[in-house]
Amino acid sequence: MMIINRNIAISETGFVFNPINGESFSVNPIGYEVISLMKENKQADEIMQYLLANYQVEPETCRKDLEDFMGMLKHHLLLEDKE
């Protein structure tokens, strides 16, 4: 299971800092919400339910965008594998 790297710092303004390699990122408000939910150990399905309940978006688009976002988090080494 992929979870968000514990050491990552994220501020409400969407500033993300990875202390392991010193890289920083910015996320938009919805990205901030997703990362916050991940930090609470919410799974992809739950996050999707949350987005569908709060935003005007089709399930297919939402799933695709969420997968894409997770892919980018992984690409930027912000996710870690956990058994």
Added chain:
Amino acid sequence: MEKQRYERPVIKKLETGMPNKFGLRSEYVPITHIEGNSVKELLSTYGSPLFVISERTLRQTMEKARTAFTTRYPKVQFAWSYKTNYLNAVCSVFHQEGSWAEVVSGFEYDKAVALGVDPKKIIFNGPDKSQEDLKKSIGNDSLIHIDHLDEFYTIVNISDKLKKKPRVAIRVNMDTGVYPMWDRFGFNYENGQAWDAISKIMHSKKMELVGLHCHIGTFMLAPSAYAIAAGKLADLAHAIQQKFNHEIKYIDLGGGFASRNTLKGAYLPGIDSSPSFDDFAEAVTTALINGPFKTEKLPLLILETGRALVDEAGFLLGTVISNKRSSTGRRITILDAGVNILFTSFWYDHKITPAQPFTHYTEETIVYGPLCMNIDVIRENASLPLLNKGDHVVIHHVGAYNMTQWMQFITLRPQVIMIDMNDKPHIIRDKETLGNINAVEHIPEHVKTLPR
């Protein structure tokens, strides 16, 4: 509780330092309306994609150009360059504004005549005028701009047959310090070809040499090049006066003024870097006024300005079909408008603006059209706000060359509307249909039957 407007989650790595090749962000506000009409409604009424022409912008741009020249020079005439955009409605607006017609083929010539342009106010340019074209236009007393000697001899022949003295000019090419030099059209100034052609015309006594013409290039960013061109044509006119005691009535400097688009690879957007009509007018008129002419003998100045008059009045509205990622992780957005209808995306980084509200988050995006072809790239790299499937975009400054060079390829060409001075839309070209395409095709009888 009403749900919030959705925006996809994005993460962007922060890098210190320079703007990258995706350029500076330029889209800060959505364009939800064009001349008072909602983009969303226009697309739902007329279909997507859709070309929109603003009549107001056409007339205002014409007015700016006219004012720039007429405040600096006593005799100015614009001639609308048909190839730039020959939709009948667009040509008609320019003719209402007082423009003559500048055409480069029999087809364009007939189009201008059919629109009711006085044939005496049609300038016939180009290297490919057929015998028939020449007979017709000489019969109509149009202005024939001679491109090469073969054409000159054909005209001599026709004038004998018709017992008419055609009104002609020669196209002159020259070094104006701008490279590549357009030297395949007309007669060269520096090597004496132009003077040779002038002498042949004057000695033939078969035609009246009324003007001198040049078109030094297109999307010219240097007003000084026009000063050089005007100077060289003025010198030729003076030499003709001296040697043949013959007065040249007009100097036609062609087209080529840059529009406010951004050329590919340019660092600054064209909106900030292209010279204004005033800059071009100042260069041209100063050169003419300082030339060898007496005040009462200043020649008429003709301008065949194309793109700079029409680019800004044209918009292409489109819809996002899909978002995806390339194999290297770059964002890809696919629009329903491709290079088949937006030929100028080969030259320009067209500005693309979302037509609905967006946040300040952007992604570096490659914008593709819908064709199943690798060449179908609308923008190689654009820093764009986040667009959802089904969102609409406005592509700016598409009025020049697209509605003439578009191709019927894979898809049909879309509708074109013109929004009038009272913000009312009018269809000026119908969406192409399968019927239009099939109407000009024929299937030989023996290949008609298909196996069952």
